[in-house]
Amino acid sequence: MTRSLATPAMPSRAHGIPALTTSKPARFATIMVLYFLQGVPVGLTTVALTAWLAAQGSTPVEIGAFVAFALLPWSAKLFNGLLMDRFTFKPMGRRRSWILAAQGLMMATLLAMAALAPSASDIALLSGLCFVLNLCAAFNDVAVDGLAVDIVPNDERTAINSVMFASQSAGIAISSVIAGSLLMSGDITTTALVLAVLVAVASVFVGVFRERPSERLLPWSAGTASSECLERQQDAFWPIISRVGRSLANRYVLLFLAGLAFTQAPFAFADSVSPTLAVQQLGWDSDVYSNFRGLLNLIAAGVALMLPVPLVLWLGLSRALIAQLVAVAFLSAAAGLTLPNWQGDTAFMVYEGAIYALSLSSMITLITWAMRICNPAVAATQFALFMASANFARSIYSANSGFLIEMGGYSATYLFMSMTSVIGLLLCLFARVGDEQLVTNHED
Template identity: 60%
Template sequence: MKHAMATGAQSHPTTFTALSEHRTARLAAIIVLYFLQDVPLGLLLIALPAWLAEAGATPVEVGAFAGVALLPWSAKLFNGLVMDRYAYKPMGRRRGWILLSQSLMVAVLIAMVIVAPGVSDIALLSGLCFALNLCATFSDVAVDGVAVDIVPESERTAINSVMFASQAVGIAACSFVAGQLLASSCITRTAVIMAVLVACASLFVSIFRERPGERLLPWSLGEASRECEDRQQTAWWPLLAGIVRSVLAPRTLLFLLAAACAGTYLAFSDAVNPTLAVQRLGWSSDRYSNFGATVNLAAAGCGLFIPVLGERFFGLRRSIFGQLVLLIVLSLAAGLSFATWQGDTAFIVFSVALYILSMTTTISAIVWAMRICNPAIAASQFALFMAVPNLSRSFMTGNSGWLVEGEGYGATYLAVAGVLAVGLVLAWLARVGDDSQLPGTAQ
């Protein structure tokens, strides 16, 4: 009976593509998922902070909003543990989680339409964005798990570049559209459009299987693949033991701390740039949203090529360290020259350069993180590698407003340089990018 069911499952889905077997399908699915699952980030990191800043919110209030809303991205280890332990295996290890989480994102956006918070409802807005990001993190972890599970080693640098490029384009598109709509105080229309985009992504993903013979939907024909059965954990202890061993490895711990420091400028851009541009430089909220969209598009283009070319010509290790050094130099230059800035030219130049470098450094670091993941606990282990930098980013975002109000914007740039320098030292001690030391699993 089971064999007959498998045969029947194979006979029906020939018009639908299995991601494990088709490079183009993998690429298309990951592009769409990363583009649309980052709808919350376009709202949270660019459009809404600028909207709040234009309404008179202080740097502390904007930072607190962004910090709270970003918190779910710090809990990705929990998401990964749940996914590695539980899955609806007839639909693959991750695909059911992707469809469920994106459906919940749509539900939260509909709730935002119904509640319609205004600029004075910062606490309510923070709660809704927290819930939206919580759903998005499940989708994000599931997509990362799919990438670790089915993307061949030879494709990983390219696929990571594509993942982050599509993420940047998604943030850009979302922030541009949301910025225009929020300029007329129309948060409900913004939420409706974002809900439609996420729903479209779910429909697109529903036409692909992870592996041949699996179900498209819970009521379709199909069965779990052998890879899914072999890799899916059936008890908590192997998962937890594997994660503990990974964390306790000294060089892995140093890598996590280095990654936490490497994203410092991203935290700065989350909380500080909106008030710097809107309240000090006199920009409107929609101008800042348009600027953020443009920067993300530039980062998307650079993210497609810089990590790939950097690894090809210099090696992953030299590429990562070179980008970190450039980030430190530019942050120092911005901090030391801030008092002499005239107009907004320097702000634009430093913001574009620092953001692009931060994104390309992140892509290169994630290539390394993928290489040291154990496929059996890939979602949990990779989620840990992502959760620690996200926790650091959330903490620094939430507290950067105090530094700005106490010491000024110039000192904040210098603080970014200092934290990045610590990250550089930690990455060197961890021998990040040295393939001869970590051939394929975390040691």
């Protein structure tokens, strides 16, 4: 069973500010803010801009391709993890220098978007800017996930996963509402500038916390590398690759990777199908859709905070996963079969909200298991492998969503979600997700 890193019994404060390893409130606050920031590019890309493009007449195929390309960096997280497990500025900790660099580049990309001000007809330029923006967010995500595996004790991990996804959902919600309202006037420059300021303010907050008490706050500050960083940071790529490779030799890990991939269809279709369904079929304005998605993400954030922890405690991880994915499959099938008879907007909003919230809750359950089976020495790489599987599947689903709509209509997308949810659940059960006997001690 994987133990958490050793934590000093008494908090050590540098200049009155606790380090992340010595303060639970600091850990939770920092991870919450960092995951909130990850929601900014996702909300801009998958909600505000997709609705804006749909309102400007872009087709489902064009929007699906835009989302797939813009989110592609999230599929390269394995490469990001390899870099982070191999290289870091050790006096600032294993992950913190990567996090701060990613935040700075995210702000620079938003400023570039404000300066270039692409229109809806410049979809290639817009896709490129969103690709870079999500690349920064993906680097941030891998670093934060590695940080969580490094410093969060086992008894906090289900809660921290709920906080992670709730915070990201809140970031998506707030950025969706802000960007959707500003884009309604066609002003992408103001949109990008406002989001850049939001990222800057949040980055200043997370920048004041060290990983461990002895480390530097900034590259030029006083401090030394911690013993944990020196011990666990790798000096060559091969040990990282070999350790991750050994994990892939386990058939249960491979089944888990496949199961993760099959459960991603609801997220992909929320990104690329729902905007055209709402704007082009139901007649919504783009800002109305952005506000709806913002509210939905806030509701999903509440579900992420309230549902997974008691559900796992009550049912156990495996049964909790079964309950959630069966519900997603049932609701998706019901939506697909009843869609031709929908009257007004109510059915769309109810099905969309319930499927998204339950999918998010099931993802938290799956990520809790992924954290449990990660080796802390190569946590960024191994955890990134799990997430890369999920994110690559999400991009593939988005890229092909427009063609699925053209072939079978919007009903086909819901029925496809139902099918993939069932397949994903079966693969996870074959992978023995939740079986504590599979959790081994990885502190070699």
